[in-house]
Amino acid sequence: MTPSPPSRPDTATPPAAVPDGADHPPASPSRPGALRSWLAVVAVGMGVFAFTTTEMVPIGLLPSMSRDLGVSEGTVGLSVTLYGAIAGLFAPVLTVATRRLDRRLLLLLVLGIFVAGNVFTALSSSYTVLMASRLLTGFAHGVMWSIAASIAIRLVPSGQAVRATAVVFSGISIASVVGVPFGAFIGQSDWRTAFWAISAIGVLILAAVAFLLPSLEPRAVARLSELPKLLRDGNLRIATLVTAAMVIGHFAAYTYVAPFLEQDAGIPSEWVSALLLLYGVAGVIGNFAGGAAAARALRTTTLACILLLATAVVLLVVNGRWQPGTIILLLVWGIAYTALPVCLQTLVFASAPQAPEAATSLYICAFNVSIALGALAGGWVVDASGPSAVMFLGAGFSVFAALLMTRYRVTRPE
Template sequence: MSTRRAWPAVVAVAFGVFTVTATETLPIGLLPEMASGLKVSEGTVGLTVTLYGLFAGLLAPVLTAATRRLDRRRLLLVILTVFVAGNVLTAVAVNYVWLILVRLLIGFIHGVLWAIVASVAVRLVPPALSVRATAVVFSGISLATVVGVPLGTMIGQWLDWRAAFWALAACSVVALVSTAVLMPPLPAQGGVYLSELPRLLRAGNLRTAVGVTAVVVIGHYAAYTYITPFLLRNVGVPPDMVGVLLLCFGAAGVAGNFLAGAVIGRGPSLRAIVLALIAGTGGSMALLLAVGDRQPVAIVFLLGWGLAYSALPVALQTLVLRSVPQAREAATSLYVLSFNVSIALGALFGSLALDRSGPSLVMATGIAFCAVALLATTFLRPDATES
């Protein structure tokens, strides 16, 4: 494709990522409404998010291997079609069993999207623009957090939680149609059998990248999942300001995402960038814990955390792609497995810390995992991290 035709296709893929991410996380903003409508507890509704993520992560390598010969455009269209159907079925769910079965179905296919989307982005543009294309596609995640979930939550609160999922189904249709129109055929490349996935981990940088991803994601979600009680109790933020601060955190994340796309490949080594971003993430947490109730300073460090952490997926995904360039999608499926399972583990560790000692221990847990990730990153071979 010419560069002029490639970017609309990249944006279409990014919008698909936006709708998929919003589908995964929207129940978080609608827990009370969905619980009331389906006559279950909020924690029970929350399980639909946890199980969704576990399904997506654990099945990503299996389904990536199973679909290794399918044209990537056709596979993306199948995935988006499932999300259209899934959001419609969620909107008309008559009970909790219906809801959980639909969520598991969507989670089943979700991991395949994450395994292929980065390799699709880099194939649509010239090699020199591959990192920028990856950043654009990954911006769909940040935009879903900053725009999609808050907007869906407002729709659900103003009208009904089902209306929010009808709106999300409409967005999924737009993503499906735009992908069908703008994206060219992309024959499968570098397909790997499931039995060969362990062999990929013999590549030292990939093994380190997957390990670093696991540790830093556990650290982030251990702290971020329970950031609300920390802001309320430790920083003394008024309850009506928490939502505003989380929105600012997400906006900082969008900026970090695009900053990573602009910096990677244009100066510092990728190893140095990953080290700096992990240090920025853990350091911001540490300073946030240290400043206590000095709110203006605490807010600065909160935004620094959002900026640094949201740039990490672009850097880590680029590291994975460069570690095993001959098997990008298979390597990414292992990255997806590590990322999604670590989200669930992070939330679990954070919950244990909160119950044991309160929000301060939650933040300290996140800091400790970031320190381990920083140490693990030093094992990357600098010569093998560059394109």
């Protein structure tokens, strides 16, 4: 079915699709200066960095956490799986439930819960306490992702909205490169040390937000009953489906990239962690490059990144054991994938400018649930057919996402 036209015309410059009245405060003498505004955006991005780090850091600490708490590594791993599921499933509900709170106050509340959750994790005396503290932090995580980008774009002029979104989402890439490996490193002797360090970082971010952010009254208030109505908009429906297909495909493949590199690409096991670090560095580049390109041609950039990712993943298999080719294609994959959250978030804003946070909560729900679905689907395929087969599965979902993206309607050529 042909999607209905967007609520507001999309243009070649996505920030224009975000109306000033909905997302940007009017110019006034009390509006913070440019430097203070961008420092506030960076503080929000650091919040995303901290949440992403705490979500994923148990992966590098599973053996020590397992021994200390007296449960299996797989059982401890549920602290990552259920964290993501809670964050995704409850993001729409909690975002709507807090719709009348000043966004500065809400962000401070979310960061306060983040600090408390990590302190409780560090103090966990049993697996039950660990899971309770992780689930508490997971609830806050969903709200953080729903409001972070919309807060950031209200702090800067409308023409710089995509750049602000890129800064916020750079927190994800930086967490992959720095946060998660650093957390695993400092937690080698005692896994609790990592969570104490994350708690301390959370306190610093909370202080920065309290100092830098102005009061931000809630706008575009939505009710829970209105969330399904948002998906009647063809473009928002397409953006959500593209997100789901892309994330399922990426995580189906990326979750099992280490065994693929070792078994099928012939990469020595001692090289794998270094290559994944390079993948993360490439991701930081892709995050900002994708944001710059999306500001000029949103639909085209999104489609190009999806197809580039699919091509890189397929060529990794075709490339065989030629190591230089494997390294180059892995970096291309990193650049293409990490450009996509900025593009997809901007698509959501452009598709539902009348309710940006509510629409983002649906996007976050699709994103986080699809992570679990992708890892699950990849596990079935890798067990049945091996690591190369799961790469084709990831590419297949990416191609499907590209086909969906062609249905996204713009009102004039880019």
